[in-house]
Amino acid sequence: MSNTVQFQVSPEEAKDELFLRKKIRKNLKLRDDDFIFRWKKRSIDARRKQIKINCVFDVFLEGEEVPPVIINPFLPGKLTGKKIGIIGFGPAGIFAALQALKKGIKPVIFERGKEVRARRRDLANITKNGIINPESNYCFGEGGAGTYSDGKLYTRSKKKGDVRKVLEWFVQFGASEDILIDAHPHIGTNKLPKIIQSMREEIIHNGGEVHFESKVTDILVSEGKVKGLEVNHQYLFEFDKILLATGHSARDIYELFTRNGWQLESKPFAMGVRIEHPQDLIDKIQYHGRLNDDFLPPASYRLVTQVNGRGVYSFCMCPGGIVAPCATGKEEVVTNGWSPSKRNNPFANSGIVVSISPDDFEDKDALAGLRYQKELEKKCWEAAGRNQKVPAQRLLDFIENKKSENLPVSSYHIGLTSVNLNELLPPVLADSLRKAFLDFNKKMKGFLTNEAVLHAPESRTSSPVKIPRNKDFQHPQIKGLYPCAEGSGYAGGIVSAAIDGINCVEKMMMSL
Ligand SMILES: Cc1cc2nc3c(=O)[nH]c(=O)nc-3n(C[C@H](O)[C@H](O)[C@H](O)COP(=O)(O)OP(=O)(O)OC[C@H]3O[C@@H](n4cnc5c(N)ncnc54)[C@H](O)[C@@H]3O)c2cc1C
Known part of the structure; x- marks a missing residue:
């Protein structure tokens, strides 16, 4: 069992390991320096002229076991032969796919955009030449709208799920451990693509499928149940459980719902x-x-x-x-x-x-x-x-x-x-x-x-349209269709979208 100690120091002192060690020792009235300490939480208090850093540390005394930083890592389960379809490879689709693999379910993902490296060329074409590719841009492509973002990872929806688990998985796939400590964690555009790529590689390595440049053009429904997906207007894939995680910019999905008379709300x-x-x-x-x-x-x-x-x-x-x-x-x-x-x-x-x-x-x-x-x-x-x-x-x-x-x-x-x-x-x-x-x-x-x-x-802070879902997270008119995250009105931001992706898979598990 570790001791937890908290105090305030100046920004300069917060970067001085020796100073912090002395302060912890004094605080816990320890006789010698034989202890290990680790940041637990860090925030800035800039309300007054004397700016302070709020510090919380875990302290391990001699002989005490130091637990790993990641306590809930992503570990794949044994595949059970069951599969789900996922539309969209943004934070919701990615974390849903990882959660499915954890439970032994094979995720088959369809993403209209390109993988991160090819996507980068389309972004350069926007910045240099002002040319928009409607299928590959800042909102569409591997990692969704979150890939080329600031990667701020704070959320107000802490009650909706396990924020720590989402942050730990980001760390497991390459983010700095600082995101587990800082009150306002962020990753940065330069780091995100590599992390997203590692997640994709892990998904494929464990039996998942990720199809890029694969735009879902229709959702096949019969007698109130999903039957499958039409991709790029030609290929058909059969599924009886589909996660719809297409983000707030997939306007064609709202139009598809309207054409079919499927319920939507403003x-x-x-x-x-x-x-x-x-x-x-x-x-x-x-x-x-x-x-x-x-x-x-x-x-x-x-x-x-x-x-x-x-x-x-x-x-x-x-x-x-x-x-x-x-x-x-x-x-x-x-x-x-x-x-x-x-x-x-x-x-x-x-x-x-x-x-x-x-x-x-x-x-x-x-x-x-x-x-x-x-x-x-x-x-x-x-x-x-x-x-x-x-x-x-x-x-x-x-x-x-x-x-x-x-x-x-x-x-x-x-x-x-x-x-x-x-x-x-x-x-x-x-x-x-x-x-x-x-x-x-x-x-x-x-x-x-x-x-x-x-x-x-x-103009794209959140979706102006909600795709309703019942208490089992399924669309009220379409059994087996799980409207998810930002595009359906259940999340706003990377972490809350990831949490909703995980939660939707948990709901699917109940009926699988
Ligand atoms: C520039 C920018 C900066 C941002 N900064 C932050 C930030 O710092 N912190 C933060 O929390 N949030 C930030 N956001 C918002 C954040 O990215 C989103 O809230 C989050 O990505 C939503 O996740 P999602 O999985 O619900 O949807 P999205 O990330 O939008 O992913 C949906 C995916 O579905 C795909 N798709 C759409 N239609 C189809 C279809 N028909 N077939 C197949 N695939 C389809 C899209 O191509 C896309 O990849 C930022 C967004 C942008 C654009």
Whole structure:
């Protein structure tokens, strides 16, 4: 049994092993130095000028067994001869496949996009030439939307499943053990593809199948039960259990449901802009003037306010990051953000989004929100000059309702087009954002500056459509079909999608 000890130290002290050892010894009143200590939790408390690191350590005294860091590793079970179909190889599909193998079930995965290396070439084609491949982009391909992301791994859905297990599996396949310790863990775009590739290799090594460039074009249903899948409009595969984990950008899947009269629901979502500041400015605000600090990571922020009863909040903040072109279709512009593991770019970006509810639309059908989202993405594409440049405006100019005469350098590689976003965004978004920015400046003095630039739109924060499921996680009209994770409205983010993938397989096990 280990002892646990916790205290606060300065950022400099937190990096000094000798200092920490002495402090632990004093805290536990140990007579000598004959002990091993290991970080258990680490977080930054930057509320006051004297920034502190909250530390929690496990301490093992002489003779005490030091347990392994990974207590719940992925271990494949013996294959039972049963199989399931999985549509989509994002975090939900990957963790579902691993969980199935753990239980001895063979996963057969269909992914419309390409494997990570080939996918990288398509991303380069977007960044260099502004050309979108509708089947291989920032949202579609091996690892899903999570592969070329910041890889932030915190979640608010801790009650839904075993977050530690998901993090441990990431570590097992190559992520740093720091993600098990840090209060706000992240992996980084440069590290994620290798980890995802290792997971895929393990899935195949243990008897799973992963088919890339295999878009599911129909779900075969007979007498209220799934029978199989049609892939690329030609091949048929038989299954009686199928996990649907296609993410929030697979609009053709919602259209497939609508065509077949299968139940869908509209759900609340959020849209807005992606803001970018110089990282130095954010560090200065959040760290009370401390700059270029070797002992603190690039600062982040989380902001939230209410404007006329509507939530406006920061989303997917990327310190030291890049604003990314995340469209999945040719005639649309979509932004999001990523950062490398060191978060060492000179910019800080974040979505600033406004809550939207189905009550906002006159149309009451399930796809009303999706149409609203699509309309804005197309409008932005047109405003940008019918290409992948992004409509942009300096923050103060946006507040003052005037087009920016010039725009600052942005991390968005393809380029910016100066527009007055007050005229481009729907009034409800523009009005809510203007008021929210004024409030954010009270919470983070200096946030409101013309050095900050808004990129539009941030439109794919979550799905505007929900695919319903009953208490067994199956679609109410289609036995054997398990709507899963972000695209079906049950997750938001890498970890919660992974957890939902695991949970769906657990539900399948009950009826297998
Ligand atoms: C740039 C960017 C940065 C992000 N940063 C973070 C972050 O830091 N932290 C975080 O938690 N989240 C982040 N996210 C969000 C996160 O990636 C998603 O929440 C998560 O990936 C959702 O997982 P999923 O498995 O439900 O769906 P997805 O990851 O969207 O995966 C769905 C997969 O299904 C495939 N597919 C779709 N239709 C079909 C079909 N018909 N046939 C076969 N395959 C199909 C797609 O190609 C895709 O690979 C980011 C997203 C983006 C785009």
